[in-house]
Each structure stands twice: as structure tokens, then as C-alpha cells.
Amino acid sequence: MSSLVAEAQLFRVVSVAEKEGGRYQVTAAEHDPDKYARVELGLNLPERNTSLIPTGPLAAPLNIGAEEYLYRTGVSVLSGASISITPGNDARASLYEFEVMRPGEEDFSALSTQASVTADLPDTLPGEYQIRARTLSITGQRSPWRSATVALQGLLRPPADITDLRITVNAGQLTLWWPPVPDLDLDHYEVRYSPALVGATWSNAQTVLDRVSGTVNTAMLPARRGTYLVRAVDTSGVYSLNAISGTSEIADLDSYNAVEIVDEAPAWAGVRDSVSEVVGQLQLDSAENMADWASLSEVITMAYGTAGLAQEGWYYAAEVVDMGHVYTARLTSEILAFGYDTLGSMASWVTLASIDRLADVDQHARRQLCCHGSMSWDHVALHRCRETHRCPSDRHSRIARRYRL
Incomplete structure (x- = not known):
């Protein structure tokens, strides 16, 4: 034949x-x-x-790559990686040998020798791994190594993004629902709110629920018009890359009557204590006066001075609302705020090589905002604050407002 x-x-x-x-x-x-x-x-x-049957040298695998995954061992969640190769067309190939050099190691160590083209690398940590594989024949012939360097994130890999957000309002209560995130190391969800219906982002929204258990995928809040944003957070404190958002245009309290609206921006004509008006916004002042500066060479920026920003500041609204009688009133604050790095100016740069990006806004800074208008983070600019007073009875009220930054 x-x-x-x-x-x-x-x-x-x-x-x-x-x-x-x-x-x-x-x-x-x-x-x-x-x-x-x-x-x-x-x-x-x-x-x-x-x-x-081919003759000559044994061909190396065509390429090599890694894909990370999470797995559970007992009560702990660990990370691993699947090392995969694309084999050649050499019929003599019978086995594949895998080796790895972990971060901090100086030489390769054996991972596995197997017929499968995918090897398991368990218990990975964040860092740079060097991996390599080669082909073995049944007669013991070995191919050259195929190598690659991969950066593994381990448990610092961001959890998956939330894919949907549904909002329902009933009897003054707003319910948020989102599909659960499947990550094994999911810890909780964080919910933020912005009164803006358009253009709201995670960095300029206020935290309304800082911890929603990872086993729960719903949340209830008082109904308010605005944008709601949700992100997943894992056990390492890493946020999902993108926030899911949804808007509600349904008014919050149908049984209350809005009788007064106070809008201080952009003039901010009230009394300012350790805060300044900058381009129609309020921001914290420096913690010291110019007279306290020993020399100009020690000043980092004019806004920062040498000792940084004040820990807190107060703004007292110029307008005092007199309701004409004593009775119960409800105040609702509408605040648009964002955090920024006061040292992100070109004057504070050492070299251009040390700058990651020109827009040095911290998108992941933790911020808290209370409904009565107080704020408690380091660097903040207050765009606009509007208080609405809703009064269910005819008793007399006299209300003064102040805002803490």
C-alpha cells in the first residue's frame, strides 16, 4: 500500500x-x-x-497566555491562573512541560508535565509572573521554551461591573434592584446619590449607603429626584471599574408643601469660617495664614500653604427664613460636591515622569455627605446648596442654616 x-x-x-x-x-x-x-x-x-512523522527539531508551542480566576478553599477565597498554550502541528508531541517564576523568585520551578494544553497555577498573588512551556515527544525529545511575562492581579482584580439597575417608587420609598455580582470575593455594594438628573458621576455623587451586604442586591431609600449609582466592592476594598446608574424623576414627599427655597450659590454672601469662594464654589482654606509661613520656598501652593488644608470649615447662610409662626418644618439639602487634589498643580510636580496623568482627580476617594448639609472630607468644593422647607402645619418656625465642610 x-x-x-x-x-x-x-x-x-x-x-x-x-x-x-x-x-x-x-x-x-x-x-x-x-x-x-x-x-x-x-x-x-x-x-x-x-x-x-516529522523529522528534525521538535517545534515549540505557538503561543502562551494566562487567565485569572477565583476559587474557594474552606472559608477562604484565593486566586489562581490558567496557563494555556497553542500547540503546533507536530505529530510527535505527546506531553507539555510548564514552569513558572513567581514574583521575588530568581529561577523557574516546575509547574506540571501533562498531555493537556492548559495548566493550573494556584494561589497567585499580585505581581509579575514569568511562565514558559515546551513540547516533549514520546522518545524524550524536547522543544525550545516558549516564554511570556504576565502581570497577575490576584485578589486585587476589580470585581465585575453591575450590569443593570432598576428603580421603583412606592409611597415615598424608592427601591433599587440590581443583578448580583458573581465574584467569590464580593464583600458589599456602595450606593451613591446625586440630585443631578444629567451628568452625574461617581466622583461628584454623595454616599447614601456605604455598605450593602454582598448577599443582598436591593436597597430602600427615601424617594428623591436625581441619579442613583451603585458599585461592587470586594474583600480587598477594590471597586468595580464602572458604576451602574439610574435616574428617578418622581418627587419625594407628596404630603409636604414646599414654602421656601434658599439658593446661596454662586455668591455665597453668608459668613465663611475657614472656607473661601472660588469661581462660584466653596472650598476649604489653608490651615494657616500667610503670616505663619517661614519662607516662600516652603510653600507648596498658595491654597495648600505649608500645613495643608483646614480639617473643617463652616458656611453660615446669609438668608434667615422666618415662617411667621412656631411649627415643625422639614429641611432638604440639595448639594453638589466633588473632591480634588489641591497638590495636582504643575507647580508641585517634581518631574513630568512622576505624573501619571494630567487630570489628577481622585475618582475613588471615599466621601460622606449628610442630608442636613454637613460634609466631612478633606478637599471639597461646594457647587450649590439649596434647602427646601416643607411645612405640614401652621405653627411658627425661624430657621437659620449653616454648612460644615
């Missing part, structure tokens, strides 16, 4: 011996029909191709 690709191997039978059970032992020698022409006539004839 022969083909155009490979010819049949020829043998010359030397002897045949009968064995027990109707079996025969055949002794043969390889036969080359072109031997006489090569030896006696000196012809240079091509070798007869009698096998489809």
Missing part, C-alpha cells in the same frame, strides 16, 4: 518460523530497491519517503 505522500516501507524476508497457537515469527531486513544504483552506478537518488 502506498500514496503520493508516503511510499510503503519494503522488507526482504529472511526466515519464517512457526510458533505455538498458529503464530509465525517473521525475520526480515529493510530493503532499499535503489541501493544498487547508488553503490554500483554512483547515482545520487533522493531518499524514499516512507513516513509521515
Whole structure:
């Protein structure tokens, strides 16, 4: 039997011996029909191709890569990686040898030798890993290594983004629902709110629920018009990359009557204590006066001074609302705020190489905002504050407002 690709191997039978059970032992020698022409006539004839098995060096795997995953062992959640290769077309390949050099190590260590093209790398930590693999044949032949360097995040890998957010309002209560995040190391969710219906972002929204258990995917809040944003947080404190958002245009309290609206921005004509008005916004002042500066060379920026910003500041609204009688009033604050790095100016840069990006806004800073208008983070600019007083009775009230930054 022969083909155009490979010819049949020829043998010359030397002897045949009968064995027990109707079996025969055949002794043969390889036969080359072109031997006489090569030896006696000196012809240079091509070798007869009698096998489809490749010859020569064994080929290395075509490429190598890694994909991270999480797994549970007992009560702990650990991270691992699947090391995968793309094998070549060499029919001699029977096994694949994997080795890894972990962060801080100086040499490779054996991971596994197996027939599968995917090896498991358990218990990974954040850092740079060097991985390599090579092909082995059944005769022990080895191919060159195929190597790659991969950066693994381990448990610092951000959890998956929330894919949907649904909002329902009933009897003054707003209910948020989102599909659960499947990450094994999910710890909790964080919910933020902005009174803006358009253009609200995570950095300029206020925290209304800082911890919603990871086993719960709903939350209830008093109904308010605005934008609600939700992000997942894992056990390492890492947030999902993007927040899911939804808006509600349904008014909050139908049984209350809005009788007064106070809007201090952008003039901020009231009394300011350790805060300043900058381009229509309020921000914390420096913790010291210019007279306290020893020398100008020690001043980082004019806003920061040498000792940083004040721990807190107060703004007392200029307008005092007199309701004309004593009775219960409800105040609702509408505050748009954002945090920023006061040292993110070009004057404070040491070298351009030390700057990650020109827009140095901290998108992940933790901020808290209370409904009565007090704020408690380090660097804040207050865009606008509007208080609405809703009065269910005719008793007299006199209300003064102040805002703490």
C-alpha cells in the first residue's frame, strides 16, 4: 500500500518460523530497491519517503497566555491562573512541560508535565509572573521554551461591573434592584446619590449607603429626584471599574408643601469660617495664614500653604427664613460636591515622569455627605446648596442654616 505522500516501507524476508497457537515469527531486513544504483552506478537518488512523522527539531508551542480566576478553599477565597498554550502541528508531541517564576523568585520551578494544553497555577498573588512551556515527544525529545511575562492581579482584580439597575417608587420609598455580582470575593455594594438628573458621576455623587451586604442586591431609600449609582466592592476594598446608574424623576414627599427655597450659590454672601469662594464654589482654606509661613520656598501652593488644608470649615447662610409662626418644618439639602487634589498643580510636580496623568482627580476617594448639609472630607468644593422647607402645619418656625465642610 502506498500514496503520493508516503511510499510503503519494503522488507526482504529472511526466515519464517512457526510458533505455538498458529503464530509465525517473521525475520526480515529493510530493503532499499535503489541501493544498487547508488553503490554500483554512483547515482545520487533522493531518499524514499516512507513516513509521515516529522523529522528534525521538535517545534515549540505557538503561543502562551494566562487567565485569572477565583476559587474557594474552606472559608477562604484565593486566586489562581490558567496557563494555556497553542500547540503546533507536530505529530510527535505527546506531553507539555510548564514552569513558572513567581514574583521575588530568581529561577523557574516546575509547574506540571501533562498531555493537556492548559495548566493550573494556584494561589497567585499580585505581581509579575514569568511562565514558559515546551513540547516533549514520546522518545524524550524536547522543544525550545516558549516564554511570556504576565502581570497577575490576584485578589486585587476589580470585581465585575453591575450590569443593570432598576428603580421603583412606592409611597415615598424608592427601591433599587440590581443583578448580583458573581465574584467569590464580593464583600458589599456602595450606593451613591446625586440630585443631578444629567451628568452625574461617581466622583461628584454623595454616599447614601456605604455598605450593602454582598448577599443582598436591593436597597430602600427615601424617594428623591436625581441619579442613583451603585458599585461592587470586594474583600480587598477594590471597586468595580464602572458604576451602574439610574435616574428617578418622581418627587419625594407628596404630603409636604414646599414654602421656601434658599439658593446661596454662586455668591455665597453668608459668613465663611475657614472656607473661601472660588469661581462660584466653596472650598476649604489653608490651615494657616500667610503670616505663619517661614519662607516662600516652603510653600507648596498658595491654597495648600505649608500645613495643608483646614480639617473643617463652616458656611453660615446669609438668608434667615422666618415662617411667621412656631411649627415643625422639614429641611432638604440639595448639594453638589466633588473632591480634588489641591497638590495636582504643575507647580508641585517634581518631574513630568512622576505624573501619571494630567487630570489628577481622585475618582475613588471615599466621601460622606449628610442630608442636613454637613460634609466631612478633606478637599471639597461646594457647587450649590439649596434647602427646601416643607411645612405640614401652621405653627411658627425661624430657621437659620449653616454648612460644615
